[in-house]
Amino acid sequence: MSTGDDVSTLLAALWRERRPSGPPVAHTFRSTYANRWVRFHSLPGSKRYPECEDEYAIALHRYNTVLDELFADTEVFLVTMDWCWSDTPTGPAHHPEPRRTLHPGGVHWWTESDEDDADPEFPEFHTHTRLYADRRPWQHGCVDGLLRAVADDTLAEVFVTDTGLQRIHHPYDGGADVILTTPAERDRLRAKHTGWLSSQPSGL
Numbered sequence: 001m002s003t004g005d006d007v008s009t010l011l012a013a014l015w016r017e018r019r020p021s022g023p024p025v026a027h028t029f030r031s032t033y034a035n036r037w038v039r040f041h042s043l044p045g046s047k048r049y050p051e052c053e054d055e056y057a058i059a060l061h062r063y064n065t066v067l068d069e070l071f072a073d074t075e076v077f078l079v080t081m082d083w084c085w086s087d088t089p090t091g092p093a094h095h096p097e098p099r100r101t102l103h104p105g106g107v108h109w110w111t112e113s114d115e116d117d118a119d120p121e122f123p124e125f126h127t128h129t130r131l132y133a134d135r136r137p138w139q140h141g142c143v144d145g146l147l148r149a150v151a152d153d154t155l156a157e158v159f160v161t162d163t164g165l166q167r168i169h170h171p172y173d174g175g176a177d178v179i180l181t182t183p184a185e186r187d188r189l190r191a192k193h194t195g196w197l198s199s200q201p202s203g204l
Contacts, residue, residue: 006135007077007107007109007133007134007135008107008108008109008133011077011109011110011133012109012110014163014164014165015110015165018164018165019165021033023110023112024079024110024112024131024159025081025112025129025157026079026081026156026157026158026159026170026172026177027156027157027170027172029159029168029170029177029179030177030179033168033179035183035186036179036180036181036182036183036185036186037177037178037179037180037186037203038177038178038180038186038189038190038197038203039175039176039177039178039197039198039203039204040062040066040175040176040178040193040196040197041062041174041175041196041197041198042058042059042062042063042151042174042175042176043055043058043059043174044058046174046198046199048173048174049151049152049153049173049174050151050152056148056151059147059151060141060144060147060148060151062176062193062196063147063171063176064140064141064144064147065193066169066176066178066189066193067138067140067143067160067169068138068140069189069192070160070162070167070169070178071138071160071162071167071169072138073138074137074138074162074163075135075136075137075138075162075163076135076136076137076138076160076161076162076163077133077134077135077160077161077162077163078103078106078133078134078135078136078143078146078158078160079106079131079132079133079158079159079160079161080099080102080103080106080131080132080133080146080155080157080158081099081129081130081131081132081156081157081158082094082095082096082099082100082130082132083127083128083129083130084127084128084130085125085126085127085128086125086126086128087124087125087126088128089111089113089128089130091128093130098149098154098155099132099155102145102146102149102155103132103134103146105134106132106133106134107132107133107134108130108131108132109131109132109133110130110131111128111129111130111131112128112129112131113126113127113128113129114126114127114128114129129157131157135163138160143160146158147171150171150172150173151171151173152173153173156172156173157170158170158171159171166181167179167180167181175196
């Protein structure tokens with residue numbers, strides 16, 4: 001893995017250069033990159049949450065199958081998030097676990113502050129979203145602990161991207177949003193996993 005300072009400096013600069021359309025906040029990707037986006041559901045029948053080990057195995061298989069197709073034999077950035085509502089971007093994190101335990105090597109590289117959410121009673125307080133990353137070789141199953149937490153909705157705004165920021169995989173509780181390089185590449189990936197798609201015309 002690269003050092004923390006290397007990851008922080010490199011990733012922030014890369015994002016500003018190669019993803020200028022929006023901040024690195026994972027839930028926004030499907031609208032920012034709508035023409036290259038596809039969503040896969042984690043469980044049969046679009047069931048949202050696994051309730052037994054067999055269902056966790058299905059969800060992890062689907063997550064890892066697409067992750068392998070995107071990132072096999074490459075290095076990736078793994079990104080996680082915490083947030084605070086504070087008068088300073090460095091305020092104490094709300095619900096710091098399980099992110100801190102599951103991503104101990106993550107270094108802070110970005111803060112996205114919402115200046116439009118002020119409470120009239122606390123005008124100096126805002127929501128500050130803080131992103132952490134490490135760089136690692138992609139290996140099948142190497143983020144399974146994080147993926148289980150995502151599936152349980154105890155961890156949010158996780159994403160994995162190659163070191164050129166060309167492709168992004170954002171797992172969420174119920175599935176994954178994937179951003180490809182072109183609409184044609186998106187269509188090819190979608191066609192490989194039609195059984196994992198939403199039945200809704202919107203793709204959600």
